[in-house]
Amino acid sequence: MEKDLLPGMGLATLILLCCLLGTAVTAGCMGTPAEPEPQDLTPEATPGAYTTYSPAGLKPSFSADVTTPEKRMRTDGSCYWTVTGRVTNDGDAPARNVVVRFMLIDAESNMIRATETVLAPRFQAGEMKIFTTNPLPGDCDRQYHAEIDVTYDIP
Numbered sequence: 001m002e003k004d005l006l007p008g009m010g011l012a013t014l015i016l017l018c019c020l021l022g023t024a025v026t027a028g029c030m031g032t033p034a035e036p037e038p039q040d041l042t043p044e045a046t047p048g049a050y051t052t053y054s055p056a057g058l059k060p061s062f063s064a065d066v067t068t069p070e071k072r073m074r075t076d077g078s079c080y081w082t083v084t085g086r087v088t089n090d091g092d093a094p095a096r097n098v099v100v101r102f103m104l105i106d107a108e109s110n111m112i113r114a115t116e117t118v119l120a121p122r123f124q125a126g127e128m129k130i131f132t133t134n135p136l137p138g139d140c141d142r143q144y145h146a147e148i149d150v151t152y153d154i155p
């Protein structure tokens with residue numbers, strides 16, 4: 001006949017008791033460490049403000065104007081709008097990857113109704129280009145105005 005280690009306790013109860021005791025002993029040992037005290041920032045340790053690199057020297061500079069949107073009718077009675085814009089590189093350096101974005105804007109809500117983007121891979125200094133949009137969707141009974149935005153990369 002076998003003798004129990006502790007009278008009235010089974011082996012499973014003894015294992016659970018040991019696990020409970022181990023958990024109680026290690027409680028608090030796995031907590032998150034306290035946050036370090038803030039350090040005084042010196043000019044050497046202070047990170048610099050975000051700056052955009054702009055090389056010295058010659059740079060492109062763009063001016064743009066856009067016509068009033070023209071309403072055109074389709075044979076099915078619906079309408080569309082077209083816009084013509086003129087973009088000029090007034091700077092003294094060429095630009096690459098010039099993106100011209102036309103926006104058809106609802107005059108009442110001031111929300112953009114439609115856009116068209118045109119890419120010009122190279123745009124020389126002093127060069128002027130005229131762009132006309134493909135048909136832009138719009139409602140026939142609404143009034144619209146157009147805006148143009150030009151972005152580019154410096155070579």
